[in-house]
Amino acid sequence: MASVATTRVPGPSSRGARRWLADFRERETWYAYLFILPWIFGFVALTAGPMVASLYFSLTDYGVQQIAGFEKTSYVGLENYRELLDDPRVATSLKNTFVYTVMTVPAKMIVALSLAMILARIAYAAGFFRTVFYLPDLTPPVAIAILILTLFNGSFGVVNRGLELIGIPGPFWTTDPNWIKPSLAIMSVWTVGGTMVIYLAALKAVPRQLYEAAAMDGAGPWRRFFNVTLPMISPALFFTFIVLTIAGLQAFTEAYTAYFGAGSTGAEAPDAALFNVIYLFRQAFEFFNMGFASAMAWVLFAIIMVVTAVQFVVSRRFVFYQGEKR
């Protein structure tokens, strides 16, 4: 008994490590690592490295002098994080970002799913319409920003002209702080081509027999949609939900170009369009507070991680994976 008690039983981790090392006896293992080496290098040098560096910078007074090597970088502890709390624009930018994300994610998902369902039913010229719906995704974000200012102009924009035709006085989309985020959100829905393609592939993968069985059981179109289609494409919906949420929380180009960059003088930049990444960029590259900007980046990263974790937890109740035991 005693000998049994004192014998070291290899744990799963050491067994795993041994197996991992043993794999190197195989030529294929070497090939595999050779092929993924460029990616590993890219990840370490271009993603993980800068991330670790920014974590360090967020604890320092890193700025122009330190970038150029004229002065040493000083450790300031959590000072930059404390200043985030003191700066009301950080809270404003976060609020703007959340509101924009809440507006865009459901809107994009609903529109993309609607388009995908139409395309899934089209038998004639489906390829043509797929291309047409996807084309806006190829439009450069900077061009979209200029389009926003043109189409949504409160005085002479096409959108308001259209609304006037049906008797609705349009708002000042691009100047009224209450309408700036909705106009950006509406315009973002224009570029749902990528999401639509994912949904289309998911819809095509739903077995027809399920619809036939549901129909035989007396299920109508809505019932079939909610009880067959949605559960069967729920992994795709969940994937896009996560990706679109992250993209929403990182929104930058359109709003920056329209209100802070090339599309404007920058002088009349409204607070309503100040998204978190825009403020981060301005702190870093206009005001040169790199430490502060790095701290902002890490707070945003933490927020994205928490939001994504919550989404994963909640998704367990709603996402159905084929072959999964529940």
Add this chain to the structure above:
Amino acid sequence: MSSRLKRSGLVLALAALCVVVAASMASAQPWESGTAAGPSQAGKTLTIYGLGGRDDVAQGRLDIATKVIEATGAKVENPVGGFNDQAFLARLASRDIPDLVHMGRDSVGTYAARNALLPLANCIRSENIDTKAYRAAALAQVRYKGQLYGLPEFTNQITIVVNNDAARKAGVNVADIQTTNWKRLKQANKKLLAQDGGRLTRIGFDPKIPEFFPLWVKWFGKDLISKDGLKAQLNTREAVAALAYTVGLINDHGGWNRFKAFRDTWDFFGRNNMIAADQLGAFPIESFYYNVLAEGNPVNITAKFFTNRKGGPITMLSGNAWAIPRGSRNQDLACKFIKAMQSVSSWKAVAKARFDLRKRQGRAFTGLYTANTRADVEIFEDIYQPMGNKQFDDAVALLVRAPRYAFAVPLSPASAQFRQAWVDGVNRVLEGRQSPRQALDQAQREAQKAIDDAK
């Protein structure tokens, strides 16, 4: 081939790849004080960064200055592209520091305070650059803590352009479109603006805020910041009054939203600009805009001074400057280049070329307004001739005199944040979120904190 040999070959290939990767990483490391990546020793190369839009005036002087440098045996490397903070920081970080930069004068203080620019005292002395010939207000925009960190190029003085046709149609006397008497200006503004079916079709008087807010505060003789650039003065009684008045001019049009939405539809730089299209009654604007008007569809304008409350002319200058970054390896060549770009003879040569070009094209020559007073005098005495277009000839006569009445917002160690503070404050009032007093109190707190943090 045995499997062992094959494996050895694979290991060697991996090792070689690692060496290549390591070598490429090593070469990406910052060089140490001239050990690598420096200019060729056989002949120096002056690297310039930030000279963007190259019209005939810029290109002409660039050619002259390049010849001066090439005469010393050195080369000039001067890629096209305007100054961009992000790109400049990347160059500083990689120690690929340009020898000379062309940047906005409002950025000079921010970089100087962060030790990224060299004071030009030695450069000025060694090249015998006569700084007394420069406009005092333009020099003030590149002076930080008593030292010059740049040499200014243009002045971009602000004057008022009146659309005579709009004034006639509205029954407004052009003499009433002035800034001395604010009550009269407000009345003129209300008459000049035009609407059609509840939609603006012409703005009366555009006060151009936030951009020109310092000019409106100067109407009282006050500045937004102390002369040493260390004390914000954004919430003075005068600043609050200036903001309330100018926002009132905009609100006369039905509020900021209507005003800006209409203004955003203008073809600002086009042939059918807002004056040519009768979409604007009058506005203060920088001198470069007379070129736009001269090249566009026919206009009927009057140029006037922006005046203070006593009726005296005032104007605000802006523009770019040449500066030498700390770490420049060819400071002597950089100084030579600056001097050649800004010498009176260079300015005159390009002014003559432009005058001749405009004459051949049958278009108005609206002058060159440099930060060098001597160059300005010689250009307008020796080269400029009235073109027979009275409006533009009168405008030129006004623009030549305007810099005498110029002021500049003094540099602060946090110029960008200081500016952002008052711009945001003005915007909050325009959007109706705060009163002028509340907005400028907040701006004052933000600006002073930024300055204190950057000191």
